Amino acid sequence: MANCTVCHNMNPKLAGSIGPELYASSEALLRARIMSATYPAGYKPKRNTTMMVELPELEADIPALFYFLNH
Amino acid sequence: MDLAVFGPAGAEFIYRWLHFLTGVCWIGMLWYFNFVQGSFFAETEANVKTGVVQKLVPRALWWFRWGALGTWLTGVALLMANAKNAGMDIFGTSWGVTILTGALMGTYMFLNVWVIIWPAQKKVIAAANGESVPDAAAAGARAGLASRTNTLFSIPLLFFMGAAKHLPINIDQTKGIATALIVNAVIITLIEVNGLAGKAGPMKSVKGVISCGFILTAVLYGLLECLV
Numbered sequence: 001m002a003n004c005t006v007c008h009n010m011n012p013k014l015a016g017s018i019g020p021e022l023y024a025s026s027e028a029l030l031r032a033r034i035m036s037a038t039y040p041a042g043y044k045p046k047r048n049t050t051m052m053v054e055l056p057e058l059e060a061d062i063p064a065l066f067y068f069l070n071h
Numbered sequence: 072m073d074l075a076v077f078g079p080a081g082a083e084f085i086y087r088w089l090h091f092l093t094g095v096c097w098i099g100m101l102w103y104f105n106f107v108q109g110s111f112f113a114e115t116e117a118n119v120k121t122g123v124v125q126k127l128v129p130r131a132l133w134w135f136r137w138g139a140l141g142t143w144l145t146g147v148a149l150l151m152a153n154a155k156n157a158g159m160d161i162f163g164t165s166w167g168v169t170i171l172t173g174a175l176m177g178t179y180m181f182l183n184v185w186v187i188i189w190p191a192q193k194k195v196i197a198a199a200n201g202e203s204v205p206d207a208a209a210a211g212a213r214a215g216l217a218s219r220t221n222t223l224f225s226i227p228l229l230f231f232m233g234a235a236k237h238l239p240i241n242i243d244q245t246k247g248i249a250t251a252l253i254v255n256a257v258i259i260t261l262i263e264v265n266g267l268a269g270k271a272g273p274m275k276s277v278k279g280v281i282s283c284g285f286i287l288t289a290v291l292y293g294l295l296e297c298l299v
Contacts, residue, residue, distance in 0.1 A: 009239050017166040017239040018157070049164070051157035053080070 003055055004065075012069050020046035027066045034058050034065075083156070086148045093141030097184075098225050100135035105222045106277050109215075124199035128192070136189050143181040146174060165240040168248040168299060172255050172291060173231030176224040179263045187217040187267070219274045220266025224259075226284025227291050234292075242299045251298035255291050262287070 008016035012023040028040045037054040039045055058065075075081060108128075112120050150170070153161055161167055191214035198207035234240070242248060273279040 006236065014241060015165065015239060017169075017236050018161060018164050047164075048160045049157040051153075051161060 001065075001068075003058060007051065018049065018051055022069050025066070025069050027062065030062050030066055030069070034062060083149065083152045086145050086152060090142060090145035090149060093138045093145060096134055097138030097142050098229075100131055100138060101218065101221055101225060103131065104135070104218055105280065110277065121199050124196055129196055132189065132192055136184050139181050139184040143177065146177060150174065163242070163248055165238075165242055166235045168242070168251060168295060169231045169238070169240065170235040171252060172259075172295070173228050173235065175256055175259055176228045176231070179259065179266075180221045180224050180228070183217040183221050183263075183266065188214045188221075191217075216269070216271055217266050219271050219280055220262065222280050223262065223274055223284050223287060226281070227288040230288045230292065240296060240299060246299060248299055251295050254294055254298060258291065258294075 004019075004022075005016070007019035008022055009019075013021055015021050026040070029043060032038045032040050032043075033052060034055050037052050076084065108123075108131075112123075115123075153166075162171065191210035194204045194207050194210040195214070198204040204210075274283055
């Protein structure tokens with residue numbers, strides 16, 4: 001969470017200072033963004049910015065993030 | 072061992088660290104001049120004041136003006152690093168609109184230091200050292216007004232710099248940020264014009280300039296929220 005909220009909003013339904021809202025993100029999207037800073041095939045990004053870097057050290061937290069963003 | 076400071080974010084972090092260091096040096100000196108030295112000069116003896124202008128003020132102005140230059144240069148470096156890393160669309164985000172509002176005030180403040188305050192203070196110091204400077208009093212007044220304007224700007228400047236990363240503003244993508252930026256830029260520029268050739272008005276007292284700083288912060292922030 002601390003890594004995410006540098007750019008994204010604490011409230012996932014709102015846009016953050018730089019990153020877009022994350023509410024209802026799929027696990028595939030989270031995994032692609034966090035592990036390789038890419039997007040799943042066919043996904044249309046909400047923004048054209050390329051600020052986000054991969055954060056592979058967060059891999060174990062992806063299921064918990066998915067739960068948080070979808071409940 | 073991989074050291075984070077040499078990683079992709081390392082250079083940007085170093086710019087930010089130097090931005091904080093030089094910024095604290097600059098704004099600290101600015102507040103010293105406006106909140107401490109001015110009141111001291113108003114009630115001290117003439118010979119003490121002359122001694123302070125001869126020996127203390129030049130030292131304080133050295134840190135003040137080089138702090139201003141360092142803050143501005145590292146700020147520009149940070150803006151360029153963000154644009155390079157993320158693309159120009161980053162300026163259309165909440166970060167973009169707040170950082171650009173702060174950067175405009177910071178740029179005017181930096182120019183006030185190097186174009187108005189420092190040249191004018193050189194005349195004041197020369198006069199205190201016994202040189203004949205006929206317009207020393209006028210130069211001191213001009214520097215004082217620009218310095219008060221910088222003190223006024225410093226309050227919203229720190230609000231917007233902090234807000235850039237820590238107060239996300241909801242941007243309506245259909246409206247964009249252009250109108251808000253233009254309106255705030257006009258207000259900031261009018262205040263800067265007053266700082267060049269106008270009057271101190273309520274900024275004359277310490278209490279007044281601090282109050283005006285908070286009011287200006289509220290106005291600029293309120294307009295931003297209404298217009299994006």
